[in-house]
Each structure stands twice: as structure tokens, then as C-alpha cells.
Amino acid sequence: MWLLEADTPLPRMKQDEEEMKERMEPDALRFVAQRASMGAGNYGSEDGGVAKEQQAAERRVAEIRAQTEEQLKSEREVSDSVRHAGPQKRDVSLLPSLMVVPVEEDGVISELSERSSSSEDSFDEACCASAFCREPGKGELSWEQVVQQERWLIKRKQARLRPGREQAPFSIAFSGGGVRAAAFQAGVLWRLAQAGKLQSVEHFVAVSGGAYVASAFASTLTAETPQPQDRSEVTSFYLRCAAKTICRMQRNVSYLVRDLKRGNLWQSAGEGSSLVPPILDLPLLIVIGLFSMLINPLTAFALYLFPFTEGVDLFEGFGMKAAFCVPDHEMAIEIFSVWGPSARSLTFLLICVLSGCVLWLLSAIKVCNVWRHPPGEAPRIAQLMLSMRAVVVRVSVIQLVIWVLITGAFLAELDSTPSRLDSCKDYIRRKTIFQDGLVYFNCTCRDLYDGLPWWASTYFDNYFTPSEQLVMNATVPGLAAWRTEIKSQSTELLKLRSVELLLKVNSLLHDILKRLTFALGSTSIGLMIVAAMLVALVLNPLIRGIFLRVLSLLGPVSALLVTGCVVQHRIFSVITRRSYIYGLVGPPSEWYMCFGISTFCCAILIVLFYHHLHSVSHTFYARSLQKAYFEGGKDQTWSDVKDNDYCPLFLFTGTVTDFRQPGDEIAITEISMSPLHTGSDKTGFVDTPSWRSLAKSAALAAAATDAFIIGMLDRARYRFWLEFLNLRMGDYILFERRPMKLVARTISRWRCISDKPFFLFGAVPIVLQTLALVAGLCSFILSYSIDFDMCLQARAYFLVWAVILGGSLILSFFAGYGMFEMFLHSPAIRHLHMALRYYHTAGKAPSLVYVTDGGVQDCTGVLQLLRRRSAQILLALAASDPDDELSVLRETMQLAVAQGYASFYDPLDPRRDPTFVLDDFKLNPEQKHFVLGLRYPPQTRGTEYGAKLTGRLVVVKNRLPPSLESLQPEPLLTEEEIFVRRGSMKPLSPRWKDSGLLQSDLAACCCDCCHVHMCNVGPTFPHVSNANQCLTPALFSALCRLGFRLSGEAVDMIATEPVMEEPWEAAIPRRYFMPDAV
Incomplete structure (x- = not known):
């Protein structure tokens, strides 16, 4: 929370106070002037009408100025207290609560648009501090507080950028689809930067492969210098950053094994993409893969099989x-x-079976059965019975x-x-x-x-x-x-x-x-x-x-x-x-x-370094993304992204696959990760730690392998291969509702232990498991004695091993009850839970959750924007869909309607089902984009945010129109071509001319030379397989150019003022409130 950070410098606070004063007073005067003109029109020539309205306006200005001074004074007091005593709780009731309510005149609801009514924005900004107040005794944030904090951060960034009034704010969603999607979406990013629209972006949502280009662009924005000094340089700044991002991704698009160029086999890259020569990339990948696959069998043998x-x-x-x-x-x-x-x-087996039957009979009583209660409303006794049944079944x-x-x-x-x-x-x-x-x-x-x-x-x-x-x-x-x-x-x-x-x-x-x-x-x-x-x-x-x-x-x-x-x-x-x-x-x-x-x-060492050893594949994956795509190969933190005013509000979506609320049938929960918050409605929202890695978050959002198995093939036989071969690209993250000062300071200083589940909270189970193995070792040594008393001691030591191991595992099933949650911080126990297909079931998520690919539920990212009521959404859809079935978008639309976020319609004819718009797009192969109308539910007076009532979803899909099928392969993209807006001066390689290949013939190969040899096999441009993560620079360039060409009309349409609407929509009140709940 930016206003409450203890290390916030006072000059920055004073600067923000002055900016708030400068913005609020003119906005308030404009509001008063508008009310005065409305009053003059209403009163006509009546004597004293205008004078009364002017007096009321002057009183309103005085009230606004007094409230502003009070707000700034309270902020200064909080800042001083934070600097001396750390973060403090604040009473929401002491803060001003201002809101513009539409006035009904002659049966018509008058409204002030969000752009023209700057006074409303100022009021929201004046009240933004209330968003930082939490409920007493709770560490999580409510959804309203999350939205208010996000709106405050967006307004702070836009106050610095100050986009033109002809541009309306909009949001971006980059779908999943691996490296193929990232390459296509890089072209859309290029088009947005060239059109000067990036300064109007509010939310930037990325899923799976879309997180590649989003995180790379964020790292470039935070590292780029010099930053623009005035408004005229903002567009060129964004275009320069986009050019650097695209060209770096093109050079290192095969992030696991780089493109092998002649004369560059043993030369390490000077741009920070790797510390080893390219010729060693493949051997290193093989070594990491073998180690990752062998560590789990070794762990199973040393920790469980051999002692057993x-x-x-x-x-x-x-x-x-x-x-x-x-x-x-x-x-x-x-x-x-x-x-x-x-x-x-x-x-013992018969006792367990009989116990299970008794618990099953008790589940017939409603109070003892979580499935007979709505999700999240099951009583405590039902959750306890569920944990007991889980223990009995698995022990049996x-x-x-x-x-x-x-x-x-x-x-x-x-x-x-x-x-x-x-x-x-x-x-x-x-x-x-x-x-x-x-x-x-x-x-x-x-x-x-x-x-x-x-x-x-x-x-x-x-x-x-x-x-x-x-x-x-x-x-x-x-x-x-x-x-x-x-x-x-x-x-x-x-x-x-x-x-x-x-x-x-x-x-x-x-x-x-x-x-x-x-x-x-x-x-x-x-x-x-x-x-x-x-x-x-x-x-x-x-x-x-x-x-x-x-x-x-x-x-x-x-x-x-x-x-x-x-x-x-x-x-x-x-x-x-x-x-x-x-x-x-x-x-x-x-x-x-x-x-x-x-x-x-060996087992003791594995327990002490369990997470490091078993997350080798995830660590290698995240570091490969960082070195290949991030500016200079250097990682950034979410605090760097938050403090940079030129970064939009980035949101990466992930999926929690080891938690469910009582009553939920599946253990799949989508969460969002942003510079401000991490969480969802089910898990709750917590503050994102300032030290959390951007590369790690991108790797979590794009962890495709275990997401496919856990989320889509959730069977014991499939989970066996996931656990045995350690095919994990996701990882555990801390999800603390009440982070301790000591923990935050230690992790901020020692980044190497950030997000490690064993840190502090997992120390107790790790110590217990180490003691158990020491007892097992003593039992093993004493078992070679012939003395019967020593044999009894050997058996006693072995029972210590069995009791600690079994007891820790059993108690972990009751982690929703107080101190037992510490057992969930043991990665070994969490892996056993996954192998046994057990999901932590409680009202709140544990303080350590497993996060994987965000494309399990919503592969588009649109759901996050609909939840935030975005008025205009640009979706770059590049999922695997060669036949234009738009399955992932259809699933997202169904999910949005089911959860009550929004409904969809055909803007040209609202009587027509929106799915026909998708069918028309499939039938017209030359169509480059399509538009869907968004109808949001009304809001209550206390929860007003986002769009008024309607919005637009503009979709650009990865497809190859027939008019572009005859194009030949083009030269690789250069920063000069992107930034200077000039065609590439580099001539086309002779191998393309001699081969006779078209751009549509390019397949996903390991290097450019393979396109003209026998290796050019498999699915071709632009629908290459997601399984192939080794795209060539030529294929990346072709996909990027395709995204640039197809998104031109959509980008020109989006972010225009006034907001896109049909004539029939103009007559509909764009904002009204539901009656307040009694």
C-alpha cells in the first residue's frame, strides 16, 4: 500500500499533496459551474434563481476545500506515525465519504461521464485512503477495498501520463497459448505503442503465454532510461520500449535452447541472456530434465521406501x-x-473400514455434511467430519x-x-x-x-x-x-x-x-x-x-x-x-x-533442501524466461512495477489447485497477481509482497504442464506421472494475511529465500521430519545388535519415525484448525497430499498455496476485467484454435454469465444471440476482429466502480486471412523498423528466395536453417503446436507482423472518446443504482 509504506519519502508525499490540491479545486469548480448552468436553465428568468444557485455552489466549493485539507492533514499524520511506529490501523468512519449521485430532473437521470466529470475522480482520489483500512482483526482485504486501491493507483499513474481527452481509458487482455501467443501478441503491443494508446491502458491482464510478453514489457518499462520529461515524449517512450522488448524476444524466442547461429556457438551473449555459450544450452536442459525426473524417485526411496x-x-x-x-x-x-x-x-484395516462406515452414516445428518451446505457456509463440525473421513479413507x-x-x-x-x-x-x-x-x-x-x-x-x-x-x-x-x-x-x-x-x-x-x-x-x-x-x-x-x-x-x-x-x-x-x-x-x-x-x-539432506531440489524445473523455467525476455536479463519485483508510473496495472492470472471451500466440487480457484494484491474471492485478497519476483509470477502464470494434468486430467493414474517425473512448472507461494515485520524485512534483504515454503513457518515440520529420520537411523544401526534390549530400543526408535511421519501427515488434514496449519508449510507433506488427491478444505486458503497456469478456468483473462467492470476491453486471442471455433472465449462467456459478472450481446442488434457474432467471424476468413457488447449488472451505492452499465469487448484473433497467405518470409524485425516506422533495410536471406517457401509454410523448428531442410514438419504458421516451445526468430517475426497487421482496425477503434456505442444505446441510462440492502 503506497500511502502507508514506512519508507515513503516525504518529498514524494508533499508532491502528491500539491498535485491533489491542483486537481481537486479546478475539478470542484467545474462541477459547480455545471450545476450553476443547470440551475440557470431550470430557473429561467425567475428573480434570484441564479444567485441562489451560485451561493450554493460557493458553499460546495468551501466544503470540498475543507474536506481536502482534512484529508491531506490526516495523510500527513499517518505518514509521520508510520515513519516512527510502522503501519497503523485507521478508522474508516473518520475519513470523508464523497460520491456523486445522479439527479433526477423531469423524469430523466442526468449524468456526468467519467471523463468529463473530473470532480468524481477527485472525490474518489480524496477518499482513496479509506481503501487502505482493513477490517479490525483481519488481514485480508474485501473486494471493494481491492478495487478502490487499484483505482487509486491507476489515477496516480494517469495523472503523471495525462493522456489526451480524445482517448478513453481501456484495458488489455492477452490470452494463453505459449510462445506462439506471445509472438502474436507482441505484434498487437507494437500496434498499440505506435498508435499512442498505451498511456490510456488501465489494466493489462496476461494469462499463460501472454505473461511472457507482458512481463518482458514490464521489465523494459521499469529499466528504460531516460524516462520522458513531458507529455510529447510519452508515445515515443512506449514505442521505444516495445521495440526493445520485441527484438529481444525475437533473438531469444527459444528461451530453453537458443537459436544456433554460425560462428556464435561458443560465444556467450553480451545482453545478459545466458552465462553459458549457446552450444551448451541443450546439454544443460537435458541435465536439468534428468535431475528433475530422478529427484522424486530418489526422494521416495530415501524418505519412505527404504525406512519402510x-x-x-x-x-x-x-x-x-x-x-x-x-x-x-x-x-x-x-x-x-x-x-x-x-x-x-x-x-487394523477392518477397524479403519468400520470407522469409515460410521463416518459415512453420520454424513447423512445435514450438520455433518459439507456438501449439503452452500460453498463457504458449512459449519465447523461438518469440516471436522470431512477431515476425519479424508484421514480414514486414505489410511485404509x-x-x-x-x-x-x-x-x-x-x-x-x-x-x-x-x-x-x-x-x-x-x-x-x-x-x-x-x-x-x-x-x-x-x-x-x-x-x-x-x-x-x-x-x-x-x-x-x-x-x-x-x-x-x-x-x-x-x-x-x-x-x-x-x-x-x-x-x-x-x-x-x-x-x-x-x-x-x-x-x-x-x-x-x-x-x-x-x-x-x-x-x-x-x-x-x-x-x-x-x-x-x-x-x-x-x-x-x-x-x-x-x-x-x-x-x-x-x-x-x-x-x-x-x-x-x-x-x-x-x-x-x-x-x-x-x-x-x-x-x-x-x-x-x-x-x-x-x-x-x-x-x-541423504534423506536428511533432502528434507532440509526439499523445496530447492524439487522446484529445480520451475526455477530453471523462471530463470530461462528472465534471461531470455527481460531487459538485460535482470529480474524485477512487483514493487518496481508499482512505483513506475509508466507501467499500467499488470495482472497475471494463476490457478490454485490444492484448496477448496467446503461444498466445492472441484479444487480449482483462479487468482490474480498484481503489484498490489494477490488472491480471489474464494481465497481472499492479501497484499502482494514487495519482494515478489516478476519472473516467478510470469512462470507461475504460464506453468502449463501440471495445469494440464491437475486441472484437466485429475486422476490418480495421471497424478502418478506428474509426481514421479516431477513435471512441475508451478510452485508454492506465501499467502500471508498478517505478514510479520521481521519476515518482510528478512525476505526483502535476502531475496534468495523469498517465497520459500520452509522459511520460518515450515521450520517446525522440517525439524520434526529431521528428528524422525535421525530416529530411523538410530533404529537401523541398533537393529544389527544381538542383544534383545537393544532390539527393543531399535523398534522404539523406528516407532518414533513412524509416529512423527504418520502424525504429521494426519495433523496436516486438520490444518484449518489453528496451529496445525504449520504442517502445510512442509513441501514433503504437500506433495503427499497431491499424490493422495487431497485438497485442503476450509473457509480460508492456507498461508501457502500451490499456483500453476492461469488458463485452467479462463484462458483469455477477460474474466478479471469483467469482474472490474472495464468499459472497453481489447482481447488478443491466440489460443490453439486453427478452426476458429473460439472455444475458450465461449467458455469464458458462459462462466461470466454464470458468476453474474456480465452478459453479452450483439451491439448491432441486441435481439441477436452473441454466439452468432462468433459464428459470423468463423464464416468470414477475411474479418480481422469482432466486437461484443457488455452489459454489467447495476451497482449499489456503496460499491460503485468501473463502467457505468455497458461496455465493449474487441477481439483480435490469431488467424491467417486468405489475402495474406501468399506472403513470402520477411526479414527479421529490427528496432529501427519498429521505432522509426520504416521498412526493414535488411535484404531477404537468399535461402528464402531459393527455397520457394511461403510464410504460411513455416513450421515450429529449432533454428531458422531447419525451415529450408527436412526439419520443417508439423503444424505450420500461424497455428504451430503449443508443445513446441522452440520457435525460430523467423517464425516469431512472422507471427509478430501478423499480430500487427490484424490489430490495426481494432486498435484504431478502441480507446476513442466518446466511448463506442450504437444509436439505440445512447438512450439507455448508463448508470443507475440498485436500492440499498436493508
Whole structure:
């Protein structure tokens, strides 16, 4: 908030006060003069009529001056208090509240247009300070406060620019569409700058690919020097900045791998686009891609899989080994059901299922069901029940997976080892040493069952000679009592119905697996998966989509099989000494302790630097955009954009995909990011931190990969590939409603930790996870002891690891209740939430949200402008739409009507459905733009902002009219051609003349030379695929020129005064108010 910043210099405050005085008094006098003329016309020749009106006008001027002085005085007091004591709360009731209300005369509502009635603008500016007052005890802003702050910032910028009265304010929306859209929209920006219309822009909304050119242009505006000294230089300033932006984007349009030019392979760019030569761009991209894809499997193994297998071996390994080695094959299933983990796992699973059924029955009560309440109005008990159901369901699924893994690993090993008894005999003989009439057990905690090795039971007497059995009975203390107790425990457990049921289930599974093995022989699972994919590929023409379904299921199934093989290897490889997982062999037993210690240390490092390691792809993406497109390759902050008066109010749209309010069916919420605020109606609005990076915001707004999977293919099988391959281009951002002074100052000084979720708020869960891994490491080391007391300590330490991990995960489901929200600041827990398809459900968004591409809901950006009631909107639509179906615009129109933001009509004939305007555009390939009318809902007296009642949406779409299809490729754009408005003096390259290619033949290649060789394949200009982010400079130049040519008529039409309207619209009152709510 600009007026309340503690570091605002007093000269700037005084300058603004003088400007406010200069503007308000003439505006007030004009208002009075208009009222006086109206009064003279009404009174006619009546004596004293004009004099009375003049007296009233003089009193009005005195009131305005007094209120202005009071406002400026209060601002000076606030500024002084802020400088000495920091930001203070202010009472809204102490501030003046002025508003012009239309006067009804002879049944006609008189009005003063927004441009001609400058007094209204002055009143709004005088009252702008009220927008900075928040509700007591709340950190978020209301929508009215957001709009008032935005209007104040726009008026401050326009007071500096002072556009001509012949220009009306308007807003711009750049749609999504990747680099292709950015290239086309750069041409529209060129046209706007050349026409001198950029100084009239109020809002500049950018979505996805549109954020490329918007952020690049913003960086150029903030870095460009010298700035214009008078009004006559403003147009040339904008044109110069546009020329620099376009030419830099053209040179570095392939921001991931730059265009390889002859003689420039090993020469680093001097413009700040990269620190490495262009020849190294592709190897660097491959290294980053491989690291990004490998970090998640490594994390899953080190943090979860390896400790889990060690815990299974420590607690249940003896029972699984004993069941595997029992001489009587028929006894194997019985011992596994009694000694193994199956009985406890099944019991716990049944408890979870029963608990879930009880919670499901309770959801029939309205007060306990969030879905039976409107969004955002669910009671507290319903939210609590929803969190409990989420915990129970996911715990049940996890427990079921664990039971399947352990049971499957045992049954698979039991029937796949022909020399089972020989391997077990060799293992037992190696672990039991008979010497000098004594017996020694060379075992560890993983072999002990109540203090003695599992093979000391009577089930395994066949592995020892009679004399060895006598030695064991004579020298092992308490062996007879131990055997009796084990036998009685087994007998008692077999009488339980749960164990009896489990025994039948295990026997059935064993029989099924045996029959499959007999039928398939030694066929590997890998060959079976390949065969299934081939069959699905053959059947795909008959059953549409079956191949993609099989392919999407391949990931989760393969992960489950690999996990089972790891468990199988850890338990049984010490006995069988054979390889698992496609021939991979684990480390030798004498090295295994070092391997385990190294794995736990690696896990601790991953936890401490989790966000840095897993956001490598996003960081590389944001830095690539910054280096390629930003002026000098240097990043800017939102505070730089806000303080620059030549920057319009930029708005980048993103999508929050891990939060929903109670009652919402989908977890997709569109938010806006601007120099002032971040948020939406659902999440609430908070102040944008001054240190937030412009490049990071652009990368978030254009994070296409995970947006496509999370927002459009939200299934567990698709999420697996997103998590496993780490295909994330979005990232987490802080969403603090009550930012602490210490946090703001620290982050402002140390930019390297900005927006890092572990910073301060995530310290507690990270410390807990680190302690859990340390406990796991201690358990791993102690498990190699033979002392039973040490074994008990090893199991206790492992339980510490399990309790901390499980407890943190469970408590994170209740993050909407007070201090538990800190668990959402752990990136590891948030990734588990995404993998488990859990969305934080609460009335308010958490203080850490995951933001991705803004094109999930609205790919045009128009929705943000309709929400702000923009009078005139210029939309540069460049989404993937080669057939001119305008699907994204139709979806936006439906969404705007559904949410009550605006309705649409045909300006030429309001009786005609607006969709016919879109159909006419498709039928006329030479048409360059089309216009839709906007009808906004009426406003209440206290929430007046934006357009009066009607507006215009002018749409310029990326299409190639038939009249432009015969153009040859043109020379690359130069700053001289854009700025001086002269054709390029650079001759056309001979390769274009010799190739005979037309501009419409250009495809998305990696470099210009590929256009005339065999690589010029795929979709061609101007509808190249979004998947190809490596456009060539020639293709960028062609798209930019196309945008410049197609937008000429639309730009000339927009921002004209008076506002565009048809004759029938002139008779409609453009502003009226709904009755105030009682």
C-alpha cells in the first residue's frame, strides 16, 4: 500500500499533496459551474434563481476545500506515525465519504461521464485512503477495498501520463497459448505503442503465454532510461520500449535452447541472456530434465521406501522368513498368517473400514455434511467430519496397499524358489554355530522372535541333527519354555475368527498365484506388461482411448510391483541370494550398513533442501524466461512495477489447485497477481509482497504442464506421472494475511529465500521430519545388535519415525484448525497430499498455496476485467484454435454469465444471440476482429466502480486471412523498423528466395536453417503446436507482423472518446443504482 509504506519519502508525499490540491479545486469548480448552468436553465428568468444557485455552489466549493485539507492533514499524520511506529490501523468512519449521485430532473437521470466529470475522480482520489483500512482483526482485504486501491493507483499513474481527452481509458487482455501467443501478441503491443494508446491502458491482464510478453514489457518499462520529461515524449517512450522488448524476444524466442547461429556457438551473449555459450544450452536442459525426473524417485526411496522396508524386516521379517523356511509346505500359510504381519494388518484395516462406515452414516445428518451446505457456509463440525473421513479413507487405502505388498511378496517368493529348503538350510547353518558342546547364534534383531531366533522353534527341527538338538536344548537357557509359549500362542491365535478368515484368504491367493505360475511358466511380469500394451494398441481403433488408459495405469502398477520387489529383496535375499527387480542386485551384506547410513543421511539432506531440489524445473523455467525476455536479463519485483508510473496495472492470472471451500466440487480457484494484491474471492485478497519476483509470477502464470494434468486430467493414474517425473512448472507461494515485520524485512534483504515454503513457518515440520529420520537411523544401526534390549530400543526408535511421519501427515488434514496449519508449510507433506488427491478444505486458503497456469478456468483473462467492470476491453486471442471455433472465449462467456459478472450481446442488434457474432467471424476468413457488447449488472451505492452499465469487448484473433497467405518470409524485425516506422533495410536471406517457401509454410523448428531442410514438419504458421516451445526468430517475426497487421482496425477503434456505442444505446441510462440492502 503506497500511502502507508514506512519508507515513503516525504518529498514524494508533499508532491502528491500539491498535485491533489491542483486537481481537486479546478475539478470542484467545474462541477459547480455545471450545476450553476443547470440551475440557470431550470430557473429561467425567475428573480434570484441564479444567485441562489451560485451561493450554493460557493458553499460546495468551501466544503470540498475543507474536506481536502482534512484529508491531506490526516495523510500527513499517518505518514509521520508510520515513519516512527510502522503501519497503523485507521478508522474508516473518520475519513470523508464523497460520491456523486445522479439527479433526477423531469423524469430523466442526468449524468456526468467519467471523463468529463473530473470532480468524481477527485472525490474518489480524496477518499482513496479509506481503501487502505482493513477490517479490525483481519488481514485480508474485501473486494471493494481491492478495487478502490487499484483505482487509486491507476489515477496516480494517469495523472503523471495525462493522456489526451480524445482517448478513453481501456484495458488489455492477452490470452494463453505459449510462445506462439506471445509472438502474436507482441505484434498487437507494437500496434498499440505506435498508435499512442498505451498511456490510456488501465489494466493489462496476461494469462499463460501472454505473461511472457507482458512481463518482458514490464521489465523494459521499469529499466528504460531516460524516462520522458513531458507529455510529447510519452508515445515515443512506449514505442521505444516495445521495440526493445520485441527484438529481444525475437533473438531469444527459444528461451530453453537458443537459436544456433554460425560462428556464435561458443560465444556467450553480451545482453545478459545466458552465462553459458549457446552450444551448451541443450546439454544443460537435458541435465536439468534428468535431475528433475530422478529427484522424486530418489526422494521416495530415501524418505519412505527404504525406512519402510527396514521396518517391515525389523518387526515382521522373522515371521515371513520362518513361514518361507518351514519344511512342511502346507504349514507355510498357517505360520505366515499367525507369525507374520497379516493378522495385525487385517485387523487394523477392518477397524479403519468400520470407522469409515460410521463416518459415512453420520454424513447423512445435514450438520455433518459439507456438501449439503452452500460453498463457504458449512459449519465447523461438518469440516471436522470431512477431515476425519479424508484421514480414514486414505489410511485404509495405505493399509490395504501395505497388506497387499507384504502378502504378495511372501506368496511370490514361496512359489518361485524351487530350492527353497536348500537355501533355508544353508542360511540357518550359517547363523547357528556349534562349537565345544555349545551353540552360538550369529543373528541380529531381524531374526529374533521374543528374544530367540525363529529357527529355534520346533517347526525347524529337521534342519538339525539329533545331537545338535540336544546341544541346543541343553545350552540355550529358557528354550523349552519359549517353545511351549510360542506353540500355545499359535494355537490360541488360530482359534480367532479373524485369523481363520485370513488363513482362508491367504490360501485362496496362494492357490490363484500357483495356477497362474503353472499356466504362464517362467514368463516375467515385464513381458506381460509389454504384451498388454501391444494388445491395447491393436484394440485402440475398436475401443477408443484404451491404449492411453493402459499407458496411464502402467505407472502406478509398475511402482507397486517395484515396491513389492524391494520388500521381497530385503526380506528373502539374505536366504535365497538371488537378484530381484530385473536383475538388479543389492549391495553386499558387509556393505549394507554403510549403504543404509548413507541413505538416511541423504534423506536428511533432502528434507532440509526439499523445496530447492524439487522446484529445480520451475526455477530453471523462471530463470530461462528472465534471461531470455527481460531487459538485460535482470529480474524485477512487483514493487518496481508499482512505483513506475509508466507501467499500467499488470495482472497475471494463476490457478490454485490444492484448496477448496467446503461444498466445492472441484479444487480449482483462479487468482490474480498484481503489484498490489494477490488472491480471489474464494481465497481472499492479501497484499502482494514487495519482494515478489516478476519472473516467478510470469512462470507461475504460464506453468502449463501440471495445469494440464491437475486441472484437466485429475486422476490418480495421471497424478502418478506428474509426481514421479516431477513435471512441475508451478510452485508454492506465501499467502500471508498478517505478514510479520521481521519476515518482510528478512525476505526483502535476502531475496534468495523469498517465497520459500520452509522459511520460518515450515521450520517446525522440517525439524520434526529431521528428528524422525535421525530416529530411523538410530533404529537401523541398533537393529544389527544381538542383544534383545537393544532390539527393543531399535523398534522404539523406528516407532518414533513412524509416529512423527504418520502424525504429521494426519495433523496436516486438520490444518484449518489453528496451529496445525504449520504442517502445510512442509513441501514433503504437500506433495503427499497431491499424490493422495487431497485438497485442503476450509473457509480460508492456507498461508501457502500451490499456483500453476492461469488458463485452467479462463484462458483469455477477460474474466478479471469483467469482474472490474472495464468499459472497453481489447482481447488478443491466440489460443490453439486453427478452426476458429473460439472455444475458450465461449467458455469464458458462459462462466461470466454464470458468476453474474456480465452478459453479452450483439451491439448491432441486441435481439441477436452473441454466439452468432462468433459464428459470423468463423464464416468470414477475411474479418480481422469482432466486437461484443457488455452489459454489467447495476451497482449499489456503496460499491460503485468501473463502467457505468455497458461496455465493449474487441477481439483480435490469431488467424491467417486468405489475402495474406501468399506472403513470402520477411526479414527479421529490427528496432529501427519498429521505432522509426520504416521498412526493414535488411535484404531477404537468399535461402528464402531459393527455397520457394511461403510464410504460411513455416513450421515450429529449432533454428531458422531447419525451415529450408527436412526439419520443417508439423503444424505450420500461424497455428504451430503449443508443445513446441522452440520457435525460430523467423517464425516469431512472422507471427509478430501478423499480430500487427490484424490489430490495426481494432486498435484504431478502441480507446476513442466518446466511448463506442450504437444509436439505440445512447438512450439507455448508463448508470443507475440498485436500492440499498436493508
